[in-house]
Amino acid sequence: MVNANPELAYNSKIEGDITVTRADAAINWLRTNSMWPMPMGLACCAIELMASAASRFDIARFGAEVMRFSPRQSDCMIVAGTVTYKMAPVVRRIYDQMAAPKWVIAMGACASSGGMYRSYATLQGVDRIIPVDVYISGCPPRPEALLDALMKLQTKVRGERSCAKLLSA
């Protein structure tokens, strides 16, 4: 039987029903741990994205397991795969439909730079049409790389001045 150390835990007798923190810290804490992805699965990277969601790698450990197929309910677009010029306007339109705050992960070589597709049909990097927060190298990247990118994105979000942005919006 393990007893919680009352010295370290929240002590309601002393502190009452009030917790003091900064608004930025609270907002960012909420955002980092419930970053719902918009799975933009366009090619083979999407298979690795699915693997990250499954039990072995378990993206749920980072609060990002809720793949939302509606842009209105998602926070982080994961562009997983080759973006063709035919698909590019669709990707941009879905990005526009996402509610702020929103972030983008470019997963793999194709999404980041066009990859091996130096051709007439492929958008040479999804950052030509939408702002990208984290790029992942690899063809395709392993699920660990995606989790690493997600943690990098969480670190980035933790440092954002969310409250000031919300008030000025």
Next chain:
Amino acid sequence: MTTDVDLPTAVSRQFPSAAPRPSLDCPAFNVPAGEALALLQYLRDAQACDFLMDLTAIDGSAGQSPRFTVVWHLYSSTKHTYVRVAAPCATDAEPAMPTATRLWAGADWHEREVYDMFGIKFTGHPDLRRILMWDAYPYFPLRKEFPLAGLPTEMSDADINAETGVGVISAPMAGGPFVATPGEPMSAAEPRAKDEAWNEKKEKPE
């Protein structure tokens, strides 16, 4: 691959205009565009070549006439044999070919792809639109004069084009295309061997 040895003689008896086409594997025929459909129908009905394996085209480049050749690959599911039919398009500027969709419904998307990539119009096709590129795309990418990197143009969505100001660009080739050349040892044939200006062993020049 099994070969139907009786088929070439039967075809040349039925279609005197069908000339044998050089082929390393199955029997192949060159046939005038006007008789292509009749030959295909004969092969389907009388020779049991009931399955259209593939329908594609060849661009012999701008100087050549006839420039475009449509190629049909047929397979017999009872005899397990293949046969190939090729027909040159009559005009080089506005290439056209009668549709095979009335013989095989599966020819529909093949012909749309050939139209998309080569610009060959299939007369009588029920729905001849582009299938891979978007409808307003101005080029035919598999024609010989079209560069691999592509040509600048606009994307399909006018709203997005106005918002992003981004269009289709020629892809940066960076010394490419990096494709392996045949007939060399692997160390010399692989793309990475073509540019050894700097690598893991040699430092990048300043």
